[in-house]
Amino acid sequence: MxxxxxxxxxxxxxxxxxxxxxxxxxxxxxxxxxxxxxxxxxxxxxxxxxxxxxxxxxxxxxxxxxxxxxxxxxxxxxxxxxxxxxxxxxxxxxxxxxIRTPKIPRSLPKALTVVEAKNTIAAVDEMEEQPWVAARDMAVISLCYGAGLRISEALALTKDDLESDVLRVTGKGGKIRMVPLITPVRQAIDEYLKLSPFKLWPEDPLFRGVRGGVLSARLIQKRMEQLRSALSLPPSATPHALRHSFATHLLGKGGDLRAIQELLGHASLSTTQIYTAVDTERLMESYAKAHPRG
Known part of the structure; x- marks a missing residue:
């Protein structure tokens, strides 16, 4: 064994x-x-x-x-x-x-709305008194929503993984993908690097705890719990929900499914296709609310 x-x-x-x-x-x-x-x-x-x-x-x-x-x-x-x-x-x-594999019921990812996602990131400053810790948490949460990273991927980043406008991400199975950094995410990372009290070598983990060790995913999850409470968000609003939101919002704006697959690091397109169902469900909800006979 x-x-x-x-x-x-x-x-x-x-x-x-x-x-x-x-x-x-x-x-x-x-x-x-x-x-x-x-x-x-x-x-x-x-x-x-x-x-x-x-x-x-x-x-x-x-x-x-x-x-x-x-x-x-x-x-x-x-x-x-x-x-x-x-x-x-x-x-x-x-x-x-x-032996057949048990049939797994298909569950749709629960994405936040665009406003909820933006408010979540903006509210991080109000949750923390230490400016560098607030900047750190905002950078990590921004990576989940603005770059579609898993929380484990964000916390595994090193300073060496940062290029000008591109991020080198090591995903599941050690597979490396390149993810473009939009300006707000890059700015959030730069602000954290400017305020961080620790010397960060290129090969060292980028995000640190208050004692200088590698930042724990649990701390970011707890930060999201605080944000959920403050913003009255549903229990499904987790760091991973921000990744779902990234894909759903891209698709809703006409993003190419293959491109989204690459950005998320999905091995199979069928995994990414679930977001088409999410977007359709959101469209139908909006239609039912907005139509005079809805």
Missing amino acids: ALWMRELGSVKRLAANTLEAYGRDLGQFMSFLAGHMGGPISLQSLKELRAADIRAFMAQRREESLGSRSLARVLSALKSFFAFLEREGVLATEAFNA
Whole structure:
């Protein structure tokens, strides 16, 4: 198991939370099999694994109120582990070939309105007494909305990633993309760099905590919680919602779907296409409110 986890982390570069979940999923599966098969699990019992055994485990997890998205992750973890065993020549099983991935209900991202997004950024100054901390938080939040970055991507930036009007972003799987910086975002970053009390070397993380360490995502999430309360925004108004808002607002202004895909760092266009549904839903809401017979 340790070798498999090491491969997931170093080769496939899965996030730490995903690695933890995969390890937990596999452990739960092995515990289930021990009870299901009436004894300790050996290589031979794994070789004799049947599709019915996997379905029984999935059914048990479903009874424990595990949702379809989590069940899909569980199945992905198990498939990954047994594929690893096969590549290593330990064992091979075809039991998973007959198992379908649970259907995941499609949920639309909850974007803020343009006014809400602008007000959120503008209100950061009112939440913080230390000017450099306020400038820092405004820069991070501006990157989520003005450049469509994930919070993890914004906090992983180094000073070296900043070029004149372009940002080098390292996304999921270590994939690098170039994102143009609009003037307000660039100005927010420059203001933070001017006020920051720490010496920032080109290869060091750009955003720092008050003690000089790498800024925690939790602090930005807490800042968004304060902003939600102050501006009476819905609970869905998170740093990630600003990224959704970036894509939705670009699309609403006629942005090209392929270009938005590149800006967001989506591997598949189908992931980006969900924003067409968001924009259509917003259009229909506006239509229903504005039409005399709405």
